[in-house]
Amino acid sequence: MRGLCQVSDLEVYERIATGLGLPDHARMLLGLAPIDIASPTGNHGDEHQEQTEELRARIEAAAAVDPTMVMILSTDTNNLRLLDRRLGSLAIADKMRAQIAQLQRAHRHAVRPGIRARLAGVLAETASLAGWQAINTGALGDAWNHYETAKVAASEADDPAILAYVSAEQAYVLMDLGQPTQATELLQHIHQTHRGDIPARLRTWLSAAEAEAAAILGDETTCRTALDQAAQLLPDGPGDPDMPYLSIDAHHLARWRGNCLVRFGDPGTVEDLRSALAGMDGTYNRAEAALRCDLGHALLALGDPQAAQPHVQRAQQLATMTGSRRQRKRIEELARAVNLALH
CATH class of the missing domain: 1.25.40 (Serine Threonine Protein Phosphatase 5, Tetratricopeptide repeat)
Incomplete structure (x- = not known):
């Protein structure tokens, strides 16, 4: 302490550490082994006991998940999917976060292989839905992370x-x-x-x-x-009950075809898009916004901005209602082009 000599013997350090009652993290700074090998940073018996009790409680809670409960969770995800189509992600953001958190807790602590795999499948679907919602709000980093979660869960679901x-x-x-x-x-x-x-x-x-x-x-x-x-x-048919996350039939494919070919100025695009619009059932509001935007583009390309205008206006309403920044950007660009053509 007075700087008159330097300790060079490890045994002296050991005596000093013992005499001063140094905690294990301080002993390790001196190059000494911790006293509590199981807890090299100190004695955290109470904290470890708390962790043990919490883990036991979560495993017990997950053990209560049976096939009926998995079906309920799957139904909850599908209901969120239906709400998302009508209202957009902002309206159900809190419900989505709660659903993902609940599924992750149940899946992480599930032990029975069959239940765990089924929970993984529901988690994959739910995280994928969250990813698509994030894309539409422009949160691409969040979207990427949701899809990474979904892929890991889908792999475990086999x-x-x-x-x-x-x-x-x-x-x-x-x-x-x-x-x-x-x-x-x-x-x-x-x-x-x-x-x-x-x-x-x-x-x-x-x-x-x-x-x-x-x-x-x-x-x-x-x-x-x-x-x-x-x-x-x-x-044939409107969909597959085993894949509720997948919406594609003849009308959806016509919408998709129009969305692609409008980029090449195909005059047949208008009929594809009108056919798709006629076949929509009114529950896919965000998809309808995109469709009307594409139809407006096609009509403008044919030199008919007056016919395009009402589709653009309706697309703006739907994109605003569903909170789709992705759609609003496209629609705003089209609206400017239509207004310029009209004036």
């Missing part, structure tokens, strides 16, 4: 269809980041990987997504080929 779907949806983050080439490569890889183990309706969706990425790249040949493949793969 469900090729949900894994292919959530992985492919992540490509839309790349598209909105201005990286359609990487999005195309990702979509093609997913389609090739899962071609033999996913339903035809999901393959239809993947082909249509590939067409959209090709359209963004300006590759009309690839775009049309992918759209034709989607039409050939599309099965």
Whole structure:
């Protein structure tokens, strides 16, 4: 302490540490072994006991999850999906956060393999929905993270269809980041990987997504080929109850086709989009906003801004109601073009 000599013997350090009652983290700074090997940073017996009790309680709570409860959680996610289509993500943001948190707690502490796998499937669907909502609000970082969560959960669920779907949806983050080439490569890889183990309706969706990425790249040949493949793969009927997250039928595909081909000035786009609009049931408000925006673009390209104007106005209303920044940006650009053409 007086600086007259320097301690060089480890045994002396040991005596000093013992005499002063140094805690383990201070002993370690002197190069000494901790007294409590299980707790190298000190004696936290009370804290460890609290952790143990909390873990036991969570595992016990998760053990109460049975097939009926998993079905209820799945129904809750589907109800949120229906609300999202009508009202948009902002209206249900708190409910979405609560649902994901509940599913993550139940899944993380579930022990029974069958229940754990089913919870993983519901979590994958829910995180994917949250990812799509984040894309539409412009929160691309959040969207990417949600899809990473969804992919891990889908892998544990051992469900090729949900894994292919959530992985492919992540490509839309790349598209909105201005990286359609990487999005195309990702979509093609997913389609090739899962071609033999996913339903035809999901393959239809993947082909249509590939067409959209090709359209963004300006590759009309690839775009049309992918759209034709989607039409050939599309099965009859409105949907598949085993894939509630997937909405694609003849009307949705017509909307998708119009969205792609409007970029190439195809005059047939107007009829595709009008057909899709006539077939919408009024529950897909965000999708209708996008459709009316595409129809406005097509009509403007045909030199009919007056016919385009009411579609633009309705698209603005729907995009505002659903809180879709992604759609509002496109619609505002179109509105300026229409107003310029009218005046």
